[in-house]
Amino acid sequence: MISVQQALQFTKNHTKTTPKTIPLPLSESLGFIIAKDITSPISMPPFRQSAMDGYALGSIDDMTFKLIGEVKAGDEKEILLHKGEAIRIFTGAPVPKTAKAVIMQEKVTVSNITITLQETARLHSNIRPAGEQIEKGDIALSKGTEITPAGIGYLASLGITTITVYQKPTIAIIATGNELVPPGQTLAHGQIYESNSVMLAATLAKSGFTDIVTHKVADDYEATRQLLDQMINTHDVVLISGGISVGDYDFVGKALGALNVKEVFYKVKQKPGKPLYFAKKEDKTIFALPGNPASSLSCFYIYVLPSLLKISGYRNYELSWRTVISDSEYTKKGQRAEFLKAHMENEKVTILDGQASSMLRSFALANAIVYLPEDISKVHVGDTVQVINLP
Ligand SMILES: Nc1nc2c(c(=O)[nH]1)N[C@H]1C(S)=C(S)[C@@H](COP(=O)(O)OP(=O)(O)OC[C@H]3O[C@@H](n4cnc5c(N)ncnc54)[C@H](O)[C@@H]3O)O[C@H]1N2
Numbered sequence: 001m002i003s004v005q006q007a008l009q010f011t012k013n014h015t016k017t018t019p020k021t022i023p024l025p026l027s028e029s030l031g032f033i034i035a036k037d038i039t040s041p042i043s044m045p046p047f048r049q050s051a052m053d054g055y056a057l058g059s060i061d062d063m064t065f066k067l068i069g070e071v072k073a074g075d076e077k078e079i080l081l082h083k084g085e086a087i088r089i090f091t092g093a094p095v096p097k098t099a100k101a102v103i104m105q106e107k108v109t110v111s112n113i114t115i116t117l118q119e120t121a122r123l124h125s126n127i128r129p130a131g132e133q134i135e136k137g138d139i140a141l142s143k144g145t146e147i148t149p150a151g152i153g154y155l156a157s158l159g160i161t162t163i164t165v166y167q168k169p170t171i172a173i174i175a176t177g178n179e180l181v182p183p184g185q186t187l188a189h190g191q192i193y194e195s196n197s198v199m200l201a202a203t204l205a206k207s208g209f210t211d212i213v214t215h216k217v218a219d220d221y222e223a224t225r226q227l228l229d230q231m232i233n234t235h236d237v238v239l240i241s242g243g244i245s246v247g248d249y250d251f252v253g254k255a256l257g258a259l260n261v262k263e264v265f266y267k268v269k270q271k272p273g274k275p276l277y278f279a280k281k282e283d284k285t286i287f288a289l290p291g292n293p294a295s296s297l298s299c300f301y302i303y304v305l306p307s308l309l310k311i312s313g314y315r316n317y318e319l320s321w322r323t324v325i326s327d328s329e330y331t332k333k334g335q336r337a338e339f340l341k342a343h344m345e346n347e348k349v350t351i352l353d354g355q356a357s358s359m360l361r362s363f364a365l366a367n368a369i370v371y372l373p374e375d376i377s378k379v380h381v382g383d384t385v386q387v388i389n390l391p
């Protein structure tokens, strides 16, 4: 059995960023990673622009000016300004080439067609030079940058409509187990509702992975092998829930072995999620997540999500640990490292009741996971602990 640190390292080392890139409409690119430097097709601003509502001045060594016209945002006209002349101008309007400064209207007294400044104007004040933000042909955003809402706004301001991004992986979720029935049906004795697939699909969607199919398979070796074969051939990532432990009806490991996948690791010294299995088949990635619901979700956050982010081109795909103060006591029972459902508030973390790997109630209330390494057996109120925030 390997340690959590080894499992994280193996997962990272065996995950590569996809070579597949696609053009995407800018409006659909939120959360994708830029795969090719984006150069700006224009200078921004494209022209000398007024930053204030006020007056553009033909000189800066005068205090009184004659008003000779007006330019508002969107106007194309170019007015020639001489010494002692000014025009009315508005925020965003093109500043005449001959203007030396713009003064805001609050600093001016107006009388008919004459304005008097209350203070002297500084050269080029309140004028945004053309290309102040970016020059035409310069790199607007470079390869590896995540597209944020601000990024979409910025690229749209440059007139860009399509960008090249890394393709997000296609993902198959497979829930295994004879006992599982879809919510909505009546349970017979011995049956439970299948909840892992909708849970995994929801957390995937929340992190921007939407190209997902979901299948269910009974505890049957041949059916499991066939479905896994088909899903590995048709998807970039396969997430299996359940059937990976040592029971007589746990067929996932055996089926994957028969499909010649390359096992990277099986079993991690952690709770929950001990029987986690990670494998590769060429460029395909396979995680078999332990079926206990909290084990599946915990392994998803700790191992699967960073791997999916790395595949998708994210630079900062690794877990971001923080050290915070615990306001709970907790005693670890075994030797394994533990991931505990927790709630962070005001920079303090509460370890929630109900940590069993079969329970989701605490997870449903959690916004963080506390990590207790193998060598820590007790947490006291006021101790510092390592935490990740849930996405
Ligand atoms: N003899 C041993 N038994 C077990 C060991 C062990 O080391 N030796 N490990 C235990 C641990 S730890 C875990 S975790 C589980 C993992 O088992 P599997 O991955 O094979 O999962 P299943 O047996 O299929 O299911 C476990 C549990 O979770 C429920 N389940 C499964 N799938 C779903 C689903 N899609 N939705 C809701 N609930 C699901 C299932 O009914 C079981 O109750 O093995 C221990 N056993």
Ligand code: MOO
Pocket: 270, 271, 272, 273, 274, 275, 290, 292, 294, 295, 357, 358
């Ligand atoms: O690894 Mo299991 O999740 O302890 O129940």
